[in-house]
Amino acid sequence: MLMDQITSSDEQELGRKLFNCMSDLYPICRSITGKGVRDTLLRLNEVVPLTVHEIPSGTEVFDWKVPNEWNIRDAWIKDAQGNRVIDFQKSNLHVLNYSVPFHGRMSLSKLRNHLFALPEQPDCIPYRTSYYQENWGFCLSQNQLDELADGEYEVCIDSTLKPGFLTYGEVFVAGNSEDEILVSSHVCHPSLANDNLSGMVIAAYLARYLQTQPVRYSYRFLFIPATIGSITWLALNEEKVSKIKHGLVLACLGDSGYMTYKRSRQGNCLIDRAVIQVLKQQGDFEIFDFSPYGYDERQYCSPGFNLPVGRLSRTPHGRFPEYHTSADNLGFVSPEQLSGSLTTCLEIFDIIENDRTYLNQNPKCEPLLSKYDLYQTIGGSEEVPRFQMALLWVLNFSDSKFTLLDIAEKSGLKFQDIALAAEALRHHGLLKDLSD
């Protein structure tokens, strides 16, 4: 199984690599289009070779159009003395993402219409966007806002918004089957760490690892701008959609919270059950029902597609105060949490890869397991090894109606134990694999 070969020192090493990759990506000013995304994909390409797609502005994608491409060099607000009181060079969050070019002078009272702050978190710069309505603006901390004296300011946004491309990356790992597992992460947020550098670097390292493994399913990784990216991919790849049998949106996976999962719209498909099976073994966790608000699962689970795609996160969007503020920085995530999230994904894939249906070849009464060296010979003690219990569960429920995951759920035993027992029984001819 995928996880079998990963030692705990591998995990530590992996955590460091994930964090270092995030550190490299953190300063880049990303948006839903433009150079920031291109530079990001270039760095991820060092982790795993990915195909970069460039979709021209104006391309019609369902009810939407690919927008003009946005790029930015600089932005600032200068006071009467010419001091940069707000400076894009200090934090790319300071600019309202997708601001149109602007240069001018105005009074503070007029400027206020273009300023966004967070009174409840006076130290933090909020992250705000205006993709689909032309606008310009600055985001700043409430403390900064309070310090702005009345008077006139010079304002400059040195950006461009003009026909270009929407850029996204794709990695395809071919498996034995054409059936696919989709892994989607959004790459459009500027200097925010947990949301969603964490998701994209984990996805890249997952792809890198899966390329080295024999796998039953094919895996498709998408590195896309949120919303418009998944809409664009779905619109331009409709013929591929029916191959997607399971999927995960990865986001917010580096913070110190426990794992959470938002079910697919279908609600109880294999990906949902596999995630829950894994999280149950980890102690605290939380499962949310599907709702049509969130990340790209909104599009994958729109009624015209209704794909079996859920979302894996630690603390989900909007549940941590650092969300969409300058406090979601590299100090908010840790190598251990990142590697733990990655191995959680592998455990999930292990279930999907190995869930099979077997048929007990000796269905009337139990076989004499000690004959096959599968059972202790001294009877009478109530303590039965976990492996023997797993054998009994697999034998009893392998009547063609239950898969291994069903049996793990019924028994309360770990999927790995059940799969191991099934393999031992199959090896002795006591089970027949019905999945092939």
Added chain:
Amino acid sequence: MLMDQITSSDEQELGRKLFNCMSDLYPICRSITGKGVRDTLLRLNEVVPLTVHEIPSGTEVFDWKVPNEWNIRDAWIKDAQGNRVIDFQKSNLHVLNYSVPFHGRMSLSKLRNHLFALPEQPDCIPYRTSYYQENWGFCLSQNQLDELADGEYEVCIDSTLKPGFLTYGEVFVAGNSEDEILVSSHVCHPSLANDNLSGMVIAAYLARYLQTQPVRYSYRFLFIPATIGSITWLALNEEKVSKIKHGLVLACLGDSGYMTYKRSRQGNCLIDRAVIQVLKQQGDFEIFDFSPYGYDERQYCSPGFNLPVGRLSRTPHGRFPEYHTSADNLGFVSPEQLSGSLTTCLEIFDIIENDRTYLNQNPKCEPLLSKYDLYQTIGGSEEVPRFQMALLWVLNFSDSKFTLLDIAEKSGLKFQDIALAAEALRHHGLLKDLSD
């Protein structure tokens, strides 16, 4: 929607009217037949014109026969000095309802066989009946009973029990459809306020209001004696029964308790779900499963009919100590609770009237809602207006399998918000109404 036009001052005015109508009706000595019911319907006719039906004694109705008509002028117990120690003129509860005529003298010990008191509530006169076995008797408080000295008493019940009629009232409000909503309230209890003057005046004012509104469903209001009334109506109107698609029995709706609902025998039909949806918005409430004991839902939900009829009450029968005693008087009910019960009914009808199934015309991915001025243009904040959330829920689940009520239940949002969002989306051509 029905509730949209009712302001809070309308509600206050309505509460006063409901209470005044109850006050007019309170003194009347009602029973399952006789002048008391006729006088009651005459007063309700001032609220809403109703058809009065008179069914002859002896008419066979399923396993029952319409009983002889009972009327009473006076009843008393006089002590040796000729003082009326128990006097029907002081409370019509004093007579065992349906007592046959009687005049005679007897010792207290013999009289005791005909006296009914409530030792646990020594101040209250209980309400007792003997409809289907000829009998006579008096109900009195335990205190009154304890004060009766030994000795001889003169007893008189100046009643008549002879062939006549069973009387009930009916209001039909025609809607666009022949499908009907049944509203049933019992009118047979003498001077008891909550049970069930509350139910009958609310029903009358509901009928009055619905007559002024454009409605999708037709509404049938029955003002009937309990048990024999619903049995009689069902027996004589079997051809109308199949038109009843939803129904409510209204009883005990004026006390200070929170709303409660007893499910129909079917258990989870639209009326059940609509009531629960409304009560969930009100804070405390309680839902009971169907049981074959209670009011006229016993008959509507008998297995040969099995109608989707539930019962709406505040504190239900038998759960308040004043139940079926002289303490269930006008002081036990209030105008505010009465009008609150009436508007609750309208909110329920609003759901039934407006529950529809729509089809998302843009089912692949979300539409670009800002294009239709339905979505905020500044992104990044986690606070999404309720209306926008409702739009997303309606779009995602309008795949022809879910009605608006389904979507309200799934989302946890109010039905009104969901209906409003659906209307906005339909207006922009984003939804198609499948209900028509």
Added chain:
Amino acid sequence: MLMDQITSSDEQELGRKLFNCMSDLYPICRSITGKGVRDTLLRLNEVVPLTVHEIPSGTEVFDWKVPNEWNIRDAWIKDAQGNRVIDFQKSNLHVLNYSVPFHGRMSLSKLRNHLFALPEQPDCIPYRTSYYQENWGFCLSQNQLDELADGEYEVCIDSTLKPGFLTYGEVFVAGNSEDEILVSSHVCHPSLANDNLSGMVIAAYLARYLQTQPVRYSYRFLFIPATIGSITWLALNEEKVSKIKHGLVLACLGDSGYMTYKRSRQGNCLIDRAVIQVLKQQGDFEIFDFSPYGYDERQYCSPGFNLPVGRLSRTPHGRFPEYHTSADNLGFVSPEQLSGSLTTCLEIFDIIENDRTYLNQNPKCEPLLSKYDLYQTIGGSEEVPRFQMALLWVLNFSDSKFTLLDIAEKSGLKFQDIALAAEALRHHGLLKDLSD
């Protein structure tokens, strides 16, 4: 009904008989084959005549073979002075059950490989077996083990293990129908009281009682060695298996714990629901889902048979510290608990015998019950006798879809009350029995 004729003094008398029978059986050294089982069946034959079956060693039964027959006369460990420090004559638990013959001298250190003790319960001799791998050994208390001085010991196991027979007993009580209720108890444990002398004597006295009663179902009682006994019976009686409609494994029924029940693999069949209905009336109880570990239900519920067989116990195996040790002796069980377990079985059979489906002959509205003398004539009080409530429940749900047990479950009333009400209604022609 079966329980109607049993008075509380009958129950006391029964408890004494059950306990006395256990006392007679307690000293016998039983195993899965041999004289111990034969002697046990001979004693049970005094309670109820049973057929003894002898199956030759070597008979193939599914994946198993009937093993050689084991008998034992004596076994001991003597110290250097020739004292029996461990003596089979003092407790037959001292020998590892199914030990092959052995005689020799050896040092304590070598002997230790053949000694079994329970460090956590230093006073108790554990019960251990080695049926399917030839071995010899002694079980002793940890205290005894600690007292053994270093040095040489003489060891003797005077047993035989050679071709012979597997012995089991069977009682068949013919009912009106060929459909069968299976009652299975294991008879292979040596001097252990609760596990399972309790189960076998209760089964024997149940069979004795049922032989005196008119019964709808036929009853098949099996007195078998655990595992190999049920496998043997199933293998040699496959043509009878389809007649088994309900079944109970009886084990551990004499201790002071409350009743527990392990569901059949099917999970919610009539036997499961009948047991739960009975246990709910008894106060504390516990229900376990099926698992493929336990007693002979493992075989009856193997996927090739999947019989509706559950297991009734008080404290189940492995949940009491005395389990499989010398502390599970006659002091651990009591006459009251034994007779209580037996009458619980009768109450369960009463439900299975009497669960029927009726059709309300007057399904439109309620019948006028007072006409049939089935209802109180004074109305108005909320206190309705249990019998009248049962009448209303039976009438309302006797629409051919619900059995009496369904109605008992829905109403929360006792099955006995529901059955009594149904009988009264049937008697008056208000119900028609659809079960015949």
